[in-house]
Amino acid sequence: MMYKTGTLEEYLIENPQPSDEESSQKKKWKNPKKDNEYLWESETGTIEKEDKFDLVSVWNNSIIKPSSTRYFINKNGKYTAGLVEAGSVMESALKNLEIFRDKQQWLQRVEDSGAIIEEELL
Amino acid sequence: MTNQSNIIATINSSLGLSNASITYEQALFALFSSAGVTNTEFNGAYIEYLQLALGSSKTNITDLLAEYSQLFFDGNVNSINDISKTVFISSWKTDNAGTSTSTQITIPTVSSGNYASTIDWGDGNVEYITAWDDARWTHTYLSAGTYVVKISGAFAGWSFNNTGDDEKLVGITQVGIFNYNNEDGAFYGCSNLTSIDAADKPLIKDGSTSAIGFFRNAGITSADWNLYNFSLIEDFTNFLNGVTLDSDNYSQLLLLLLEQTLQTSVAFHGGSSKWSFGFSGQARFDLLSVKNWTSITDGGQKDATMGAWYNAHNVLKNTANPADGTGITTWSDLSDNANNATESSNPPLFKTNIANGEPMLLFNGFNSRLDVAEDASLNDLFAAGGSFTCAILPASDGEGSLGRVFSQSGGNCYLDLKDESGGACKLRLVMTFDSNEGAWSTSNLDIDINAVNIIHIEYDNSDVANDPIFYINSTSPTTLNEDSTPVGTATSPSSIAIGNAAVSNKTFDGYIGDVGFFKSVPTSTVRNERINYLATKFGVTL
Numbered sequence: 001m002m003y004k005t006g007t008l009e010e011y012l013i014e015n016p017q018p019s020d021e022e023s024s025q026k027k028k029w030k031n032p033k034k035d036n037e038y039l040w041e042s043e044t045g046t047i048e049k050e051d052k053f054d055l056v057s058v059w060n061n062s063i064i065k066p067s068s069t070r071y072f073i074n075k076n077g078k079y080t081a082g083l084v085e086a087g088s089v090m091e092s093a094l095k096n097l098e099i100f101r102d103k104q105q106w107l108q109r110v111e112d113s114g115a116i117i118e119e120e121l122l
Numbered sequence: 123m124t125n126q127s128n129i130i131a132t133i134n135s136s137l138g139l140s141n142a143s144i145t146y147e148q149a150l151f152a153l154f155s156s157a158g159v160t161n162t163e164f165n166g167a168y169i170e171y172l173q174l175a176l177g178s179s180k181t182n183i184t185d186l187l188a189e190y191s192q193l194f195f196d197g198n199v200n201s202i203n204d205i206s207k208t209v210f211i212s213s214w215k216t217d218n219a220g221t222s223t224s225t226q227i228t229i230p231t232v233s234s235g236n237y238a239s240t241i242d243w244g245d246g247n248v249e250y251i252t253a254w255d256d257a258r259w260t261h262t263y264l265s266a267g268t269y270v271v272k273i274s275g276a277f278a279g280w281s282f283n284n285t286g287d288d289e290k291l292v293g294i295t296q297v298g299i300f301n302y303n304n305e306d307g308a309f310y311g312c313s314n315l316t317s318i319d320a321a322d323k324p325l326i327k328d329g330s331t332s333a334i335g336f337f338r339n340a341g342i343t344s345a346d347w348n349l350y351n352f353s354l355i356e357d358f359t360n361f362l363n364g365v366t367l368d369s370d371n372y373s374q375l376l377l378l379l380l381e382q383t384l385q386t387s388v389a390f391h392g393g394s395s396k397w398s399f400g401f402s403g404q405a406r407f408d409l410l411s412v413k414n415w416t417s418i419t420d421g422g423q424k425d426a427t428m429g430a431w432y433n434a435h436n437v438l439k440n441t442a443n444p445a446d447g448t449g450i451t452t453w454s455d456l457s458d459n460a461n462n463a464t465e466s467s468n469p470p471l472f473k474t475n476i477a478n479g480e481p482m483l484l485f486n487g488f489n490s491r492l493d494v495a496e497d498a499s500l501n502d503l504f505a506a507g508g509s510f511t512c513a514i515l516p517a518s519d520g521e522g523s524l525g526r527v528f529s530q531s532g533g534n535c536y537l538d539l540k541d542e543s544g545g546a547c548k549l550r551l552v553m554t555f556d557s558n559e560g561a562w563s564t565s566n567l568d569i570d571i572n573a574v575n576i577i578h579i580e581y582d583n584s585d586v587a588n589d590p591i592f593y594i595n596s597t598s599p600t601t602l603n604e605d606s607t608p609v610g611t612a613t614s615p616s617s618i619a620i621g622n623a624a625v626s627n628k629t630f631d632g633y634i635g636d637v638g639f640f641k642s643v644p645t646s647t648v649r650n651e652r653i654n655y656l657a658t659k660f661g662v663t664l
Contacts, residue, residue, distance in 0.1 A: 062440070064458050065422060073389075073416060080389045080416055082359070088394065089422035089458055093410035093440045097417075118360075 079115035213293035220287035235279020283307030373402030392420035478661030487631030496616035531615035560608030
């Protein structure tokens with residue numbers, strides 16, 4: 001999963017007037033913890049695990065209409081892992097929702113946890 | 123048995139027979155034959171049939187018949203009809219794609235199932251099958267076509283799981299003894315099952331604990347969810363994945379779920395079904411914050427033009443509401459746009475039980491506010507026709523006697539209260555144009571102080587000839603005065619302040635409950651749905 005952070009102006013410089021399709025794939029994410037800070041998908045930037053939590057908290061634990069995102073939730077040892085398909089919305093009540101755009105990272109997380117997932121997602 | 127003649131008469135009547143000389147057993151046999159039990163299978167099927175009908179554990183045919191006759195002695199003559207209602211009736215199109223040939227169908231029994239079933243294949247053939255892997259579960263017809271299959275007796279266990287003859291199943295008209303046994307993917311892949319016409323029972327029986335992939339990729343767009351009891355379902359993984367329910371039907375499902383006692387830590391999949399502004403949309407978020415579900419996946423909001431929805435019932439979405447009196451530094455936008463309203467220094471307060479038991483946010487009349495950053499989903503709200511719906515409970519006409527419900531880009535566009543007198547005030551919409559602003563206010567003091575007011579406004583500022591339309595506690599428009607006539611071209615407002623102006627000198631005084639911004643003018647049906655939702659919620663009589 002790779003993201004960059006910056007101001008809205010910086011976002012617009014890298015994402016000038018995106019089309020609807022691009023907009024859904026390069027959606028900016030507002031960060032209420034930091035005034036005027038936005039996050040967006042990037043080919044060059046990365047964020048650490050803790051940042052992932054910040055990222056989803058921006059959306060109150062929601063994954064909203066991504067291009068395609070895998071998620072992992074651990075609640076009291078009960079694991080839920082799956083795929084949010086393009087255009088779908090997943091609302092989550094848990095703070096420890098982890099989201100992954102990188103399938104291999106997601107698979108590693110699932111493997112480490114011992115969670116059972118659908119074969120078709122592998 | 124003296125009442126046997128009555129039983130015979132009842133059965134004769136039910137079956138349209140007139141032979142009064144038949145024996146008691148012959149009459150009962152005629153009854154069961156009508157459901158497909160053959161003479162050679164008399165004992166096995168008959169026993170199973172009676173056990174099922176009576177809920178009896180007796181295995182002796184005489185005892186069962188005696189018990190069955192007790193139904194008549196008790197005057198329950200409808201027991202004949204009850205038995206007919208135990209039949210599971212489905213329709214199949216043999217030449218749809220599947221693993222059997224174009225003149226065959228295969229019933230998706232499972233190794234863990236329990237079967238003692240009489241199958242009327244709809245072509246005159248009736249068979250009695252007890253083994254899950256009996257080759258006769260695949261039936262061959264003389265010609266391709268659509269056939270109605272009736273299964274009676276004991277039938278527990280069913281799963282297509284995206285294989286077999288899933289695409290050949292085209293209808294279910296009676297659930298009867300169909301006994302789902304928590305198998306994964308029961309109707310997974312039944313893309314030609316476009317409707318479920320059965321109204322007798324749910325396909326998921328009461329007490330089921332799993333609904334994994336139950337309707338996944340099925341062709342249905344609706345189901346009568348009011349039949350269903352989901353209280354023990356622990357796993358809704360992929361429940362409706364690949365399915366798009368009609369929005370009204372998805373609303374029915376969400377509302378039903380919220381009414382039931384549910385398992386916690388549930389991950390629910392609603393497919394691509396979309397939710398709407400109103401009680402059902404509110405229920406979607408309550409399932410997470412009140413029912414303690416883990417997640418809900420669906421197709422998002424139905425109305426793509428809904429730029430933001432703030433609802434005091436779900437202040438911070440997916441999270442239980444805070445304690446009474448808590449300062450609300452973030453009011454979640456429940457729409458898919460995440461236009462959260464924030465304020466760190468002077469937030470309004472969350473107050474419980476303000477109107478009809480519902481919470482609202484208290485703006486103090488001197489510095490409270492919430493700000494929403496500019497976003498394409500909100501900018502130029504009224505540029506090509508927009509609407510605004512809210513519920514307010516004002517204590518006065520606000521700071522400077524011009525308290526604002528909302529303000530967009532400072533003073534470019536705002537809705538405020540004014541001219542308070544005798545416990546009421548006026549409502550005004552101001553829209554800035556490059557030559558002269560437009561302003562419209564209610565002709566009368568239509569906003570009641572210290573009472574909930576449901577406000578709905580529609581406006582299209584693309585033409586100076588257009589006037590806004592106000593609805594206040596009514597689905598009929600309110601009379602307006604044009605205080606200032608617009609000239610020129612409308613400006614392009616962007617960021618929004620709720621309960622204040624850009625500079626905090628026009629603070630709203632009182633409570634605000636729901637606020638919805640829409641970049642479209644709704645149909646009259648949708649408009650009334652919005653107004654009625656808020657009126658019902660806050661106990662306002664329209």
